[in-house]
Structures are given as C-alpha cells and as structure tokens.
Amino acid sequence: MANASNGPVRSPGGEETGSKISGLPQSQVTSEQDACTVTWGFTLDQLYKMATAFFKEHEGKAFHISYEDKVNLVAYTLQVTHGKYNPERCKPLGYLDVVGRDRRQAWISLGDTDRETAMKKFIELLNLKCPLFRPFVEAHKADMEEKERKRRLIQEALNRQTYHQFKAYAEQQFPGNPEQPVVTNGGDADTKGEEGDSSGDEESTEEGGQVMPSIATASMWTRKDIKEFKEGIRKEGSNGILKVGHGEVVTVRVPTHPNGNCLFWEFATDSYDLGFGIYFEWTAEPGNQMSVHVSESEEEDEEEEEERSGEGGDVEKGSQGDPHNLAQQSSMSLVIPVFRRDCHEEVYAGSHLYPGQGVYLLKFDNSYSLWRSKTLYYRVYYTR
Numbered sequence: 001m002a003n004a005s006n007g008p009v010r011s012p013g014g015e016e017t018g019s020k021i022s023g024l025p026q027s028q029v030t031s032e033q034d035a036c037t038v039t040w041g042f043t044l045d046q047l048y049k050m051a052t053a054f055f056k057e058h059e060g061k062a063f064h065i066s067y068e069d070k071v072n073l074v075a076y077t078l079q080v081t082h083g084k085y086n087p088e089r090c091k092p093l094g095y096l097d098v099v100g101r102d103r104r105q106a107w108i109s110l111g112d113t114d115r116e117t118a119m120k121k122f123i124e125l126l127n128l129k130c131p132l133f134r135p136f137v138e139a140h141k142a143d144m145e146e147k148e149r150k151r152r153l154i155q156e157a158l159n160r161q162t163y164h165q166f167k168a169y170a171e172q173q174f175p176g177n178p179e180q181p182v183v184t185n186g187g188d189a190d191t192k193g194e195e196g197d198s199s200g201d202e203e204s205t206e207e208g209g210q211v212m213p214s215i216a217t218a219s220m221w222t223r224k225d226i227k228e229f230k231e232g233i234r235k236e237g238s239n240g241i242l243k244v245g246h247g248e249v250v251t252v253r254v255p256t257h258p259n260g261n262c263l264f265w266e267f268a269t270d271s272y273d274l275g276f277g278i279y280f281e282w283t284a285e286p287g288n289q290m291s292v293h294v295s296e297s298e299e300e301d302e303e304e305e306e307e308r309s310g311e312g313g314d315v316e317k318g319s320q321g322d323p324h325n326l327a328q329q330s331s332m333s334l335v336i337p338v339f340r341r342d343c344h345e346e347v348y349a350g351s352h353l354y355p356g357q358g359v360y361l362l363k364f365d366n367s368y369s370l371w372r373s374k375t376l377y378y379r380v381y382y383t384r
Helices: 025-038 042-060 067-084 097-109 115-129 133-173 187-188 226-236 298-309 324-332
Strands: 217-224 241-244 248-255 261-267 274-282 291-298 332-341 349-352 359-364 372-384
Touching: 025 042, 042 067, 042 115, 042 133, 067 097, 067 115, 067 359, 097 298, 115 133, 133 291, 226 372, 241 248, 261 359, 332 349, 332 359, 359 372
Parallel strands: none
Antiparallel strands: 217 349, 241 372, 248 291, 248 359, 261 349, 261 372, 274 332, 274 359
C-alpha cells in the first residue's frame, strides 16, 4: 500500500501529477469548454458533475480501479472544490490515516492547477479506466434529446389543437362572418390586463370613438372553507371543474340575465395559484348561454401588444398586455385586472353590479406557467 513516504502519487502515464501541470490562459479554457461540448455534447461543468456522480455511485460495483487511480481522482475533486492546497485551511491528519495522507500528497502535487484543468483530468482518467463511462454519457444525452423531442411534439400538438378549437368556436358563434371572432374573441382571449387600479370610475371607448358608460367597482373577498367548497363543486358535477393547461388562458363567457342585476363568482384551485381578472363586453344581444373558450398565449401576440402599449409586462403577474388597449379594440370595459391569486389556499369570491347588457369575460390565466396545469373549481350565478 502506498504511503506518505512514497512521495507524490503518479498518474496513469507515469508522470507526477502536480507542478508540471500549469494553469491555462482564459482563451484556452474557453476552447476546452467548446471542445468538450463538441466531443461529449455537454459543457465541461455539466460533464464533470455527471462524472463525479457516476464515480460515486458505481465505483466498486459496476467497475473497479486501482488504489493509485482512485487517489488521483479524489485529488482532482479536491482541487476543483477547494483550489490549491492550503495547510492553514485543512485539518491535520491522524497518525494512522495512511489513505488520507496519500490523497493529501496527491492534492499537494497538483500545485496551481486551475479548476478547468482539474475537471478535464478527472474526466480523462475516469474515461480511460472505466469503459462504461462514455456509454453512460451517451445514454444520458440520448435521453435528454428524446425528452426534448417529445416536448416539442406535445407543444406542436397543443398549438394545432388550440387553433382547431378556436376555429370550431368561431364557426359556431359567427356562421355568417368567420372573420369577426379573429378580432373580438381571438384577440381578447390571448390578452391580459396589466397590474393597475380598478376601472370602476373609468370609461371605455369603442374604435369609432363612442364612449361606454362608466361601471361600478367590483367587490372581492376570500374564504377559508376551500376544502368544503371544492367538495361541493365535485358533487354538483363536472361542469364546474376545468383544467387550465400550462401556457393557457381559459375565458368563461357569462351573458347578463334579463332578470338579474348582479353577477357573483367563486373559484379555487388545487396546489397552485392562478391568474384571474374580468372584462365586460358591451353588446345589445348577449345571448343566454355560458361558454368556455381556451386559448394559448403566444409570444407574437404578446410582442404586438407590447409594441402598442410601449411597455413590457411582468410574467410573474400573469398578464402581458394593456387592458385599456383591449377595451378600445373590442368595446370592452375592464372590471378587474388580471393578477395571480392564491386560490389554492383560499376561496376567491366577488360580485359586480350589471353595468348594462353584455357579456362578462372571466379570465383564468395560466400563461405564466411553462409546465404546470391547474385544476379550477368555479361557480357563477346572478341575483335580482
């Protein structure tokens, strides 16, 4: 067995590992990073993390290496983690700690070797002594590429599904004028209000310049009985339960009722928060059927909205566009701006006095979430 009196532990090639390896200039470090990406498909940092994890998990099980090689590998990891050996920062070793002395001597022999070189040497030595390492990296790379391929396919399928859903909705709602929903419904479904004050004392304007009547300020409150509320929605059937996919905006269209004068709403979610806001669409013929419209927020629409408003939105607010631009384009008034609500912790409820005939657009906004879908429980009703 090697011990401290044997001097520096030698590398597999027979050369001493240490002062003969000098630090690399920054340009060479960069080229090594690029070369690692070309050769392995990962950056040097990524590959080193994979190599150390592979070594810790499989050494002594899937493969075996010599004592000397293992000492050198450990020395490289110490150099990467702590840099050059500094006796003032290291605890003294025990008299009988022969293995510890060998590892420390190998670490001392690395001298001023820079971090990137130490990582590179670790990977080279492990790859040389363990034929299983390269297949492990290649399998990991193939798995990542396959996951990315599936993600792209799912995203493309969702995009196509969203378009067909919108097209079917447009043909149903506007059989004589298929271009109409592209402006009114398609536009509002992908546009959310920015954070701001309630629009209770403001007026909305049509494109033609007609001034819309002012609307009352909405009331909102929360309740703690979220478990009982969701259980009650489940018992009422599936109509009050919606799944809001990642990146989607669900718009529930609720026409005003001829016998009502106030709209009430309640909603909650499982596990995660959700964006929520309300618009009011002025129309003389609101109809009498509620409907649900699902749209996917697209970057092109958001960029166009930012160009019109001159300001970028905060993705954490769950809203990108300017609500007043939306009102001007579609004869709509902003009732409640879209904010992210902690509706996974409390039941969110509210009410609003009818401003006139029209359709309420309750927007449940999950466009800020790239991966998580949200389960929504909601109830909407009117009073006289």
